[in-house]
Amino acid sequence: MATTNKEYSKMAKKASPPSPKFKNMFFAFIIGGFICCMGEVLRFAFEKAGLNELEVKNAIPVTLIAITAFLTGIGVFDKIARVAGAGTIVPITGFANSVVSPAMEFKAEGKIMGTGVQMFTIAGPVIVYGTASAVLYGLIIYIFKLY
Amino acid sequence: MPQRVGRYTINLPSRPVIIGNAAVVGKKEGEGPLAEEFDHIFDDTTMGEASWEKAESAIQREAVTRAISKAGIGTADVDMIFAGDLLNQCIGTTFSLRELNIPLAGLYGACSTMALSLALGSLMTDSGALGTCVATTSSHFCSAERQFRYPLEYGGQRPPAAQWTATASGAAVIKNQGEGPHIDAVTIGRIQDMGIKDANNMGAAMAPAAAETIADFLNDTNTKPEDYDIILTGDLGAIGSTLLKQLLEKDKNIDISAVHKDGGLMIYDIDKQDVNSGGSGCGCSGAIVCSYILNRLRSGELKKVLFVGTGALMSSTSSKQGESIPAIAHAVLLSCQ
Structure with missing residues (x-):
């Protein structure tokens, strides 16, 4: 009897190896944790340099974004990310990479139609739904007068 | 003349001959187990071109010109070329062949295109419509990634079931008579x-x-x-x-x-x-x-x-x-x- 789509779907699932979850989690923890520790190191450094609290809060992500952009530009970041997975995607480094990589990739189509149009092709949904959920939570706080 | 046998298969009684064939690949494929087999390995993935699409066209053109020259003929002797690639509107093919002045039948069959181009080329040859034709396809890892997936420098993990698009091109010259497979x-x-x-x-x-x-x-x-x-x-x-x-x-x-x-x-x-x-x-x-x-x-x-x-x-x-x-x-x- 011919294999049905349902049976085939089971066969395909069985034949396809799963992602190495524990290995991925381990490296995500180590490398993601390292990036967060770097953030802490930067905080101490900026505080030592005499920046006030607000300035420190801005300077840390700016520095991490700059480092990521540089590593993306020289073609190293994607190699680290292949091992790190969520460890580099979740911190602000993932966001920076998702903006810089299409900006570089679509340079061939020109500064406006290429880099300009495509720059937020990956980060766009994060911005859209980040902003939308911020508005939603803002409304909840406003209506229920939580502050 | 082609003859249908059974429900789906077509026999080619004149047995069209592949009088020349060539394969060129990129660096990663050149580091693989078949390195010795290929006619040329490009060490530079850009093939010296300004875009990945142009790079793909360059490898396809290289494969086609090498196959034609190995067959001992010139481009003017080719009656038709059957060609395709993975890019939108098959631009890998159209830009690679625009200077060759050969009648083109552009094909899209995704990764089946080499079989499709060989099939159509040999059918047309067996039918007597063509004396000599070329079948070719190409793909390029970087042009495929940017069209189907993510930018090259994007830091993501590929799932274990994913396949790696080869940077490679093959071309075969089919003739109604001669020496070869x-x-x-x-x-x-x-x-x-x-x-x-x-x-x-x-x-x-x-x-x-x-x-x-x-x-x-x-x-x-x-x-x-x-x-x-x-x-x-x-x-x-x-x-x-x-x-x-x-x-x-x-x-x-x-x-x-x-x-x-x-x-x-x-x-x-x-x-x-x-x-x-x-x-x-x-x-x-x-x-x-x-x-x-x-x-x-x-x-x-x-x-x-x-x-x-x-x-x-x-x-x-x-x-x-x-x-x-x-x-x-x-x-x-x-x-x-």
């Missing part, structure tokens, strides 16, 4: 879709199409897997190859495991080259057929090879819209002199 029969496949939606598991999507076409061909020609030195699929990768053998055994009672090879498993060292489930792309099977296979048929080391090119016919739009992946497979019977 023959094309004896072709089967144009039917679309098969068993509901696989994961564009990162194209091997699983394409295996049912390969199974149908192989079964059709064996039925129509009344032959068995043992009658062939190799049944070459291109390119199912590791998962698709496993599923193909399971489907054929379960549904058709055909065991091809003794003679089956897959282009996606041949072009890279799967354990060392970090390509997940293996290679893919029109250029992958194209380059293997136009080097390893045809060279061994020419020397007589191989006698009979059934080449089954498999293609996943989705686009990034259909995948985003949640559609399953229609797949196709075309078979070409290649034999030694």
Whole structure:
């Protein structure tokens, strides 16, 4: 009897190896944790340099974004990310990479139609739904007068 | 004149000849186990071009001009070229061939395009419509990634079922007479879709199409897997190859495991080259057929090879819209002199 789509779907699932979850989690923890520790190191450094609290809060992500952009530009970041997975995607480094990589990739189509149009092709949904959920939570706080 | 045999297969009694063939590949493929087989390995993935699309055109043009020159003819002697690639509107092909001034039949069959171009070229030659024609395909990892997936420098993890698009091109010159391997029969496949939606598991999507076409061909020609030195699929990768053998055994009672090879498993060292489930792309099977296979048929080391090119016919739009992946497979019977 011919294999049905349902049976085939089971066969395909069985034949396809799963992602190495524990290995991925381990490296995500180590490398993601390292990036967060770097953030802490930067905080101490900026505080030592005499920046006030607000300035420190801005300077840390700016520095991490700059480092990521540089590593993306020289073609190293994607190699680290292949091992790190969520460890580099979740911190602000993932966001920076998702903006810089299409900006570089679509340079061939020109500064406006290429880099300009495509720059937020990956980060766009994060911005859209980040902003939308911020508005939603803002409304909840406003209506229920939580502050 | 071509003659239909059985329901789906077409015999080519004049046995069109492949009088020249060439395969060129990129750096990563040149570091793989078949490095010695290829005519040229580009060390620079950009091929000195300003864009990845132009780079793909450059490798295809290189394969075509090398095949024509190895056949001992000139571009003016070619009556028609059958060509295709993976890029939107097949620009890899159109830009590679625009200066050659050869009548072009542009094809899209995704990774099945090498089998499709060989099939149509040999059919037209056998029918007497063409004296000499060229069949070619190409793919480029970087142009395919940016069209179908993410920018190259994007930091993501590839799932284990994913296949690696080969940077490669193969070209074959088909003539109505001469010295070289023959094309004896072709089967144009039917679309098969068993509901696989994961564009990162194209091997699983394409295996049912390969199974149908192989079964059709064996039925129509009344032959068995043992009658062939190799049944070459291109390119199912590791998962698709496993599923193909399971489907054929379960549904058709055909065991091809003794003679089956897959282009996606041949072009890279799967354990060392970090390509997940293996290679893919029109250029992958194209380059293997136009080097390893045809060279061994020419020397007589191989006698009979059934080449089954498999293609996943989705686009990034259909995948985003949640559609399953229609797949196709075309078979070409290649034999030694």
